[in-house]
Amino acid sequence: xxxxxxxxxxxxxxxxxxxxxxxxxxxxxxxxxxxxxxxxxxxxxxxxxxxxxxxxxxxxxxxxxxxxxxxxxxxxxxxxxxxxxxxxxxxxxxxxxxxxxxxxxxxxxxxxxxxxxxxxxxxxxxxxxxxxxxxxxxxxxxxxxxxxxxxxxxxxxxxxxxxxxxxxxxxxxxxxxxxxxxxxxxxxxxxxxxxxxxxxxxxxxxxxxxxxxxxxxxxxxxxxxxxxxxxxxxxxxxxxxxxxxxxxxxxxxxxxxxxxxxxxxxxxxxxxxxxxxxxxxxxxxxxxxxxxxxxxxxxxxxxxxxxxxxxxxxxxxxxxxxxxxxxxxxxxxxxxxxxxxxxxxxxxxxxxxxxxxxxxxxxxxxxxxxxxxx
Amino acid sequence: xxxxxxxxxxxxxxxxxxxxxxxxxxxxxxxxxxxxxxxxxxxxxxxxxxxxxxxxxxxxxxxxxxxxxxxxxxxxxxxxxxxxxxxxxxxxxxxxxxxxxxxxxxxxxxxxxxxxxxxxxxxxxxxxxxxxxxxxxxxxxxxxxxxxxxxxxxx
Numbered sequence: 001x002x003x004x005x006x007x008x009x010x011x012x013x014x015x016x017x018x019x020x021x022x023x024x025x026x027x028x029x030x031x032x033x034x035x036x037x038x039x040x041x042x043x044x045x046x047x048x049x050x051x052x053x054x055x056x057x058x059x060x061x062x063x064x065x066x067x068x069x070x071x072x073x074x075x076x077x078x079x080x081x082x083x084x085x086x087x088x089x090x091x092x093x094x095x096x097x098x099x100x101x102x103x104x105x106x107x108x109x110x111x112x113x114x115x116x117x118x119x120x121x122x123x124x125x126x127x128x129x130x131x132x133x134x135x136x137x138x139x140x141x142x143x144x145x146x147x148x149x150x151x152x153x154x155x156x157x158x159x160x161x162x163x164x165x166x167x168x169x170x171x172x173x174x175x176x177x178x179x180x181x182x183x184x185x186x187x188x189x190x191x192x193x194x195x196x197x198x199x200x201x202x203x204x205x206x207x208x209x210x211x212x213x214x215x216x217x218x219x220x221x222x223x224x225x226x227x228x229x230x231x232x233x234x235x236x237x238x239x240x241x242x243x244x245x246x247x248x249x250x251x252x253x254x255x256x257x258x259x260x261x262x263x264x265x266x267x268x269x270x271x272x273x274x275x276x277x278x279x280x281x282x283x284x285x286x287x288x289x290x291x292x293x294x295x296x297x298x299x300x301x302x303x304x305x306x307x308x309x310x311x312x313x314x315x316x317x318x319x320x321x322x323x324x325x326x327x328x329x330x331x332x333x334x335x336x337x338x339x340x341x342x343x344x345x346x347x348x349x350x351x352x353x354x355x356x357x358x359x360x361x362x363x364x365x366x367x368x369x370x371x372x373x374x
Numbered sequence: 375x376x377x378x379x380x381x382x383x384x385x386x387x388x389x390x391x392x393x394x395x396x397x398x399x400x401x402x403x404x405x406x407x408x409x410x411x412x413x414x415x416x417x418x419x420x421x422x423x424x425x426x427x428x429x430x431x432x433x434x435x436x437x438x439x440x441x442x443x444x445x446x447x448x449x450x451x452x453x454x455x456x457x458x459x460x461x462x463x464x465x466x467x468x469x470x471x472x473x474x475x476x477x478x479x480x481x482x483x484x485x486x487x488x489x490x491x492x493x494x495x496x497x498x499x500x501x502x503x504x505x506x507x508x509x510x511x512x513x514x515x516x517x518x519x520x521x522x523x524x525x526x527x528x529x
Contacts, residue, residue: 054435055418057463087417089439094422094431103509111517119513156507164426180429185422187433200432203425207434239506244419246381247443247457247472253381256388256461258437264427282427288435302427 047289053079102238210329218297390495399470
C-alpha cells in the first residue's frame with residue numbers, strides 16, 4: 001500500500017466554499033445576522049462555543065457561529081485555531097468563584113440555603129410548548145420585552161457575594177476538611193495527556209469538553225454504569241471579575257469579567273481512613289458561559305473519576321483515560337469528519353483483499369478464509 | 375459620584391464610549407508628551423481557578439489580554455507612568471487607557487476629564503449591576519409548606 005499525490009478538485013473546492021457562504025443569503029429576502037445578535041439572542045449556543053473553544057472571546061465566538069452557519073463544533077474549532085496563533089502573555093492569579101456576581105443560584109440539597117435561592121434566567125420551568133407568536137415577532141413588541149422588564153428597576157440591597165453551600169456542609173463536619181492546593185495546574189494547551197493525569201488536567205479537559213460528550217458519559221453513570229447518585233449542592237451562574245496585576249503598580253486591577261456556570265454535586269458518603277468520621281464525597285464542574293447540563297455532567301464525571309482513581313475503575317465513566325480522551329468535541333469531530341476525505345488507496349487495498357478472498361473461495365468452495373477478514 | 379479606586383479605572387473606561395476614550399487619550403498624549411514604555415501587547419492569558427470542593431486549582435480556559443505602559447511628562451519635567459491591562463485584544467485601546475490612567479493617577483492636566491469618563495463608565499457598570507440584582511431579587515424563591523400562607527401568588 002502506498003500514498004500517491006494527486007491533484008484536481010481545486011475549482012470544485014473553491015466553488016463549494018463560495019456556495020457555503022452564499023447559502024447564508026440564498027434563503028430569500030432576509031438580512032445578514034449581526035454577530036452581536038447571535039451573542040445576545042442565542043446566548044446559550046454562544047456560551048457552548050465559548051467553553052468548547054476554550055477561549056472567552058464573545059465577539060469571535062459570535063463571528064465563528066455566523067461563519068460556520070451555526071455549527072457549534074466548527075465554531076469552537078475556529079476559536080481553538082485562533083487561540084493557537086496568539087502569544088501567551090500571562091497566567092492570571094488564582095481566582096475564587098465566591099466573588100462571582102451571580103444571576104442564578106439554586107440548590108437541590110436544601111431549600112433554605114444561606115442567602116436564598118434565586119432562579120434567574122432558568123429554562124427548567126418551560127413547558128416546551130411552541131410560542132407561535134415568535135414566528136412573526138415585530139420590532140416594537142421585541143423592544144417592549146426589555147423595556148417592560150427594566151421598568152421600575154430598583155436599587156436592590158443584595159450582598160455582593162453569597163456563601164457557598166458546600167462551606168456550610170463543611171462547617172457541619174459533613175464534608176472532609178480541605179486545605180488549599182497551590183500546585184501548578186496541568187496546562188492541556190501545551191502538554192499531551194499521559195495517564196495517569198492530575199485532577200487539574202481532568203478538570204481543564206472537561207471544562208472545554210463537548211457538552212454532548214460529557215453528558216453521554218455522565219448519563220451512563222446516572223443510569224447505573226456507576227454509582228455517583230448526585231445531589232446538586234449548588235448550581236451558580238454569574239460573572240467572575242478577572243483581576244490582573246497593573247503594569248505599573250503591580251496591584252490587582254479588574255481587567256474584565258467572564259460569565260461562568262459552576263456546579264458542586266454531593267455524592268455518596270465514604271468511610272475515611274484512620275477511623276475518622278465518614279463524610280460525603282463531592283464533584284466539581286465549571287465552564288465558560290451559561291451551560292448547566294455541562295457543569296452538572298462535568299461534576300458527576302469529576303466524582304466518578306475520583307472514585308475510579310481511589311478504588312480502580314469499574315465503569316467507563318470512572319476511567320479517566322476513557323472519559324478524557326473521548327469528550328473533546330474538536331478532536332472527536334475531526335476524527336469523524338476525516339472519514340469524508342479521500343481514502344482511495346486504503347479502500348483500493350480493501351477491494352483487492354476482498355477480491356482475493358472471493359477468488360480463493362471460488363477455488364475452494366465450502367472452505368472459509370478468515371485470514372483477511374476484518 | 376465619587377471616583378472609584380484605581381483598580382477599577384480600566385474596566386470603567388472600557389465600559390465608557392470607546393471613541394471618547396481614544397479621542398481624549400490622543401489629545402492628552404500630545405499634551406503630556408506620552409511615549410510608550412515598552413511595546414503594547416495583545417495575546418492570551420490562562421485563567422486559573424480554584425475549585426470549591428477540594429480547593430485545588432486548574433485552568434478554566436483562556437482569555438484575551440491587551441496591555442500597555444506609557445510614560446508621561448509631568449509639569450516638573452520628570453516622567454511618570456501610566457498603565458493598563460484589559461480583557462480585550464486591542465493594543466490601541468490598551469495604550470489609550472494607559473495614558474488616561476497615568477494622567478488621572480498623577481493628577482496631570484486633563485485629569486478631571488478622565489475622571490468624568492471613568493464615572494460615566496462606572497455608571498454603565500452600576501446599571502448593569504442593578505439589572506443583575508433585579509434578576510436575582512425578582513426570581514427569589516419564596517418557599518412555604520403546602521397550604522401555608524405565603525404561597526407564591528405574586529406575578
